Amino acid sequence: MSVFQSFKIVGTSLLLLISGISLANTNLHKDHLHYNEPTKVFCDICSCATSSGSTGFGTLSNSNFFGVRYMYQNFESRNGIFENSPTSEEHFNTFQLWAQISVYKNFYVTANLPYQDLNKDFNGVSENLSGFGDASVIGWYKHVFYKKEESDEVNFSEEKTPSGHSLQFGLGIKVPTGKFEQRLTESVNPGFQVGTGSVDTVLSLGHNYGGDKIGVNTLLSYYAKGENKNEYQFGNQFSYSSRVFTVFPKENVNVMPFLGVSGDIYNEIKQYGEKIANSNGNIVNGTLGLEVIYEKFIFGSNYTLPIYQDLFGGNVESKQRFSVYLNIAI
Amino acid sequence: MKITKFTFALLSCAILLSACSSDDDAATEDLSGQTGDLVLKFDNGVGDQDFIFGTEYAKSNNESYKVDNLKYIISNVRLTDDEGNVFEYPTEDNIFIVDEEDGNNAGEIYITLENVDAADYVSVTYGVGVDQERFLLGAEGQGDFLDEASDEGMMWSWASGYKFIRIDGTFTNDTTTDEPLNVHMGSVGTSLDNYRELTLVLPNSARVRTDDTPEIHLKADISKVFDGTTSVNFADGYDQVHTDATETPVIATNIQGMFSVDHVHND
Numbered sequence: 001m002s003v004f005q006s007f008k009i010v011g012t013s014l015l016l017l018i019s020g021i022s023l024a025n026t027n028l029h030k031d032h033l034h035y036n037e038p039t040k041v042f043c044d045i046c047s048c049a050t051s052s053g054s055t056g057f058g059t060l061s062n063s064n065f066f067g068v069r070y071m072y073q074n075f076e077s078r079n080g081i082f083e084n085s086p087t088s089e090e091h092f093n094t095f096q097l098w099a100q101i102s103v104y105k106n107f108y109v110t111a112n113l114p115y116q117d118l119n120k121d122f123n124g125v126s127e128n129l130s131g132f133g134d135a136s137v138i139g140w141y142k143h144v145f146y147k148k149e150e151s152d153e154v155n156f157s158e159e160k161t162p163s164g165h166s167l168q169f170g171l172g173i174k175v176p177t178g179k180f181e182q183r184l185t186e187s188v189n190p191g192f193q194v195g196t197g198s199v200d201t202v203l204s205l206g207h208n209y210g211g212d213k214i215g216v217n218t219l220l221s222y223y224a225k226g227e228n229k230n231e232y233q234f235g236n237q238f239s240y241s242s243r244v245f246t247v248f249p250k251e252n253v254n255v256m257p258f259l260g261v262s263g264d265i266y267n268e269i270k271q272y273g274e275k276i277a278n279s280n281g282n283i284v285n286g287t288l289g290l291e292v293i294y295e296k297f298i299f300g301s302n303y304t305l306p307i308y309q310d311l312f313g314g315n316v317e318s319k320q321r322f323s324v325y326l327n328i329a330i
Numbered sequence: 331m332k333i334t335k336f337t338f339a340l341l342s343c344a345i346l347l348s349a350c351s352s353d354d355d356a357a358t359e360d361l362s363g364q365t366g367d368l369v370l371k372f373d374n375g376v377g378d379q380d381f382i383f384g385t386e387y388a389k390s391n392n393e394s395y396k397v398d399n400l401k402y403i404i405s406n407v408r409l410t411d412d413e414g415n416v417f418e419y420p421t422e423d424n425i426f427i428v429d430e431e432d433g434n435n436a437g438e439i440y441i442t443l444e445n446v447d448a449a450d451y452v453s454v455t456y457g458v459g460v461d462q463e464r465f466l467l468g469a470e471g472q473g474d475f476l477d478e479a480s481d482e483g484m485m486w487s488w489a490s491g492y493k494f495i496r497i498d499g500t501f502t503n504d505t506t507t508d509e510p511l512n513v514h515m516g517s518v519g520t521s522l523d524n525y526r527e528l529t530l531v532l533p534n535s536a537r538v539r540t541d542d543t544p545e546i547h548l549k550a551d552i553s554k555v556f557d558g559t560t561s562v563n564f565a566d567g568y569d570q571v572h573t574d575a576t577e578t579p580v581i582a583t584n585i586q587g588m589f590s591v592d593h594v595h596n597d
Contacts (some may be wrong), residue, residue, distance in 0.1 A: 080436045081373055081549055081592040082380035123435055186595055271596055272450075274534045278593075 064108065065298060066099035067327030074319040077188040079122060088122035090189055094133070101330075106142045110170075111135070116178065116194040120187070131179055131194045138172025138202060164211055170204035170221075182230045189316045190234070190269060190279065197228030218242040227270070235267035235280055243287070253294045260287040262304070266311075278313030285321070298327040364448035366538040369545040370407070370441040372428045373592070374400060376553045380437050381430065386502075389556050391563045395511055397499035400430040400552065401482060402585070403492060404441065405464070406527070407456045411449035412535060419443055425460065425475050427482050428550075438547075450535040454546060457527040458585050459494030459516060466520070490573065492516050494524060495585055497555065501564045511564065513555065513571040515581045524578050526586035534594040545595040551588045558584030 073092040078085050098112035114133035119126060145167075146160040178195020206219040219241050227233040245258035262285045269279035289302025304321035311318065374381035381400070388394045405425040409417045418424070426441050433439050469476060469488055479485045484493045497513040517524045536544035560580050562568040571577045 080380060080438075081547060082375050083378045084380050085436065182597065186597075272535070272537060276593075277533050 063298070063329035064100045064102045065327040065329050066097070066101075067298070067325055069096040069098055069323060069325035070094070071096070071321065071323040073321045075189055075191070076317045076319060078315045079188055086123060088120055088188070090192060091119045091121075092191070093117040093119075098325075098327075103139075106144070108140050108142070109137060110140065110172075111137045113177070118192055118194065120189075120192055129181075129184075129192065129194055133178040134174050134195045134200075135177045136172055136174040136202070138170045138204065140168050140170045140204075143167045143169075164209055166208045168204070168206035168208070168219075170202070170206070172202045172204070174200040174202065174223075176228065180228055180230065180232070182232065185230075185232060185271070188312070190312070191316075196225065196234050197230065198226035198233065200225045200234075213246060215245050215247075216242065217245070231272050233270040235269050237267070238265045239263070243289075245291075253292060256291040256293070258287075258289050258291070258302075260289070260302075261285070261307075262287060278315065281309075281311035281316070283309040283311060283318055285318075296329045298325075298329060300325045300327075361448040361539075364540055365445045366448055366540050367543040368409070368443045368446045368451070368536060368538050369543060370404075370443070370454070371545050371547045372404075372439040372441065372550060373437060373547060374430055374433075374439075374550045374552055377551065381552055382437070383430070387553065389553060390561045391503070391565065393501060393503040393564050395499055395501040395556075395564070396508075397497055397511070397552070399496060399498035401484060402428050402495040402550075403459050403479070403484060404428055405457050405460060407443065407454065409446065409449075409451040409536075410453045410455070412452050413449075415447075415449065417447045417449065417451075419446070421464075422473050425464070427478065427484060429482065446538050448538050448540065450537050451532065451544075452535050453529055453531045454536075454591075455527060455529040457525055458582070459525045460492045461525045462517070462520060462523055465491055465517065486514075486516070486573075489519055490516070491519060494582070495555070497552075501569055503563075503565055505565070509564075509569060511569050513568075513581060515571055515578045515585070516573075518573045518575070518578070522573075522575055522578065524582035526582050528586050528589060530589060530591045532591055532594050534596065536594050537596050542597050544597065547592045547595065549590050549592045551590070554588035555581060555584050558587050560584060 071092075071094040073090075073094075075090040075092070077088050077090060079088050080086060093116070095115045095117070096112050098110070100108060100110045102108045113135045116130060116133045118129040120129075121127075143166060145163040145165040147163050174196075176195050176197045176199065178193075178197075180193055180195050180197025184193050201224045202221055203224075204219060204221040206217070208218075209216045219239075221239045223237040223239070225234045225236055239262070241260060241262035243258045243260035245256050248255045248257075264281070264283050266279075266281040268275040268277075270276065284307045285304045286307050287302050287304040289300065291298065291300040293299075301324045302322070304323075306318045306320075309318055376385075376387045379385075379387075381397075383398050383400075384396055386394050386396050403425065404427075406421075407419045407424055407426075411417070428439050428441070430437070430439070464471075472479075476485070479492055484496060485491070486493065493514045494516045495513060497511065499511045500508040501511040502508055515524060530548070532546065536546055538544060556562055556564075556568065560583065562577075562580060562584075567574075568577060568581075571581050
C-alpha cells in the first residue's frame, strides 16, 4: 500500500541521511566557504506525471526570493502497441512564478504557480494545450547543526559555530488550479495535461552541506497523489536529487557551477480504482548547471539528460530538459 | 532525539493526509436500463511489429511472406461483467469483417457495438468466422451480411459458404521466390466446421455507460496463422489453403490463438 511504501522509503532515507550526518559531523572542517549556506528551493510539483519534483532544486543559494523560471522538456512517445508504431514528439514549456518567503525563524514557505504551454506533434499534426498548471505551497522547517564544543576549549563567544550541515523538513500541498481533461488520458504520454485535477500532498526531506571547497544539496520527496473527480489518480511518486557545487567568488559576483543526479519513481496510475498496466516508471537524470549571483540577482541555468529510463512500459522517452531562472533576493 | 521526534510528527501528518481519500462512492451505482457503446479496436501485427502491407515477414522453416490483402470475420461477440452476467450483441448484427484496408493511420480497425448494457465488463468472447447455426439460417437469414461478405470477397458459392480469413500475397522459401500465397479458410458447407471461439480476460474492466465508451484494444498476431499452435510450411502445401479437410482446421486453430488484449481504454 502506498502509505506504507511512502513510510518505508522516507524512513529508510531518513536513516541514511541521519547516519550520514553523524559521520560527517565527526569530520568537520574548520573554515567554510564564504557564501550563503545553500538551501534548495522546492518548487516544482509539476502537473504532469512525467514532470517531476526533481526538476525543481535550481537555486543553490540560501536567500529568500521571488522570481521566474522557464523550463523546456522534450519527450518522444510511441503512439501504438507495436515496436514500429509511429511516434509523437512532445515539447513542454513551463513558465513559473516562484518564491521562497521567510515566516518565522527557521520556518519558511515556498510557492509556485506554473503556466503550461504544451505541444504535441504527431503525423504532421500539432496539438497545443496551454493554461495555468497546478499551484503548490510547501511549509519548511530548517534545522541547523552546530559544532560540538571541545571540553578543553573555552569559548568566549556566545555564538555557536555552524557545522555546515542542515536539514529541511517540508510538508506541502498541490492544488488543482490547472485543468485536467479526461479525453487526454488516451494520450500515450500522461504528462500531456496542464493539471492533474487532484489535491496532492508532498513530504520532503532535504540535507545541505557547505564545506571548504564544495557544497552538497540533497532532497528527497514523496508525493501522495489524490484521486480527481474523473476517478483518475496519478501514481504516487518518489523524487530524489543531489547536487554537488563549488563557488568561484569574483569581486561582487559569485559563480557556482554544479553537477547533479536526480530521478523519479512513479507508481501505476489508477482509474476507477484499477491499476493501469504499464503506467509506472523510473528515470535517472544527470544535470549540469550554473548559478550566478550578482548583488540581489540570482541567475541560474541547467541542462538535464536522462541516464537511465523506463517510463510507461518504455512507451515514453524523455529526451532532455533545460531550464533558466531569474530571481531577486528579498 | 529531537529531530527524530519532529520527523515522526511530520510523517504522521503525511500519513493522515494521504489516508483520508475515500472510495466508497461507486458501490451503489444503479445501471439498470442504461446502455452505451463499446469499441473493439483490432490491431494486426506480426510479433511485436505492426502489420504493414507489402512488408516481408520471416516465418519458421526459413520461409517468408508478403501480404497485400488481409481480412477476417468476427461474430457472436459476448461480454461478461464483473458479476458474471453475459451481454450478447443482437444476433443479426453480431457479425463483422475486420479488413486491414479499413485501418486508420495507426492501422487500427474499429468495430463499434451500440446499445450495450451499462456494466463493468471483465472479459470478451467471440468467434472467428460463421457458426453452423447462422449458416443454416440460409441465404435469406444472413440479412445484409451476405452482400457485404460477397463484396469483400469473403464468400465462395453459397453452398460452400464464407471465407473466415483471407490472406493474399506471396511467399519465398529455399526453392521458390514470390510465389502466390492464398489462405482462404472457412467451414465447408455443413461437412467441415472450422468456426472457433475464444475468450479474452481484460486487464482492466471496460466500463460501459451512456457517456462512457470504453475501447478494448485487441492485438492479432498474424504470424500465428502459420506459426501458432501448429507450425505449418508453405513448402508442405500451406501456401494454398482453401477447403482442404486437413489444412483448414489447423489454420482455424492457429487463428483462434492469435488474439490478445493489449489494454482497455476507459474514457
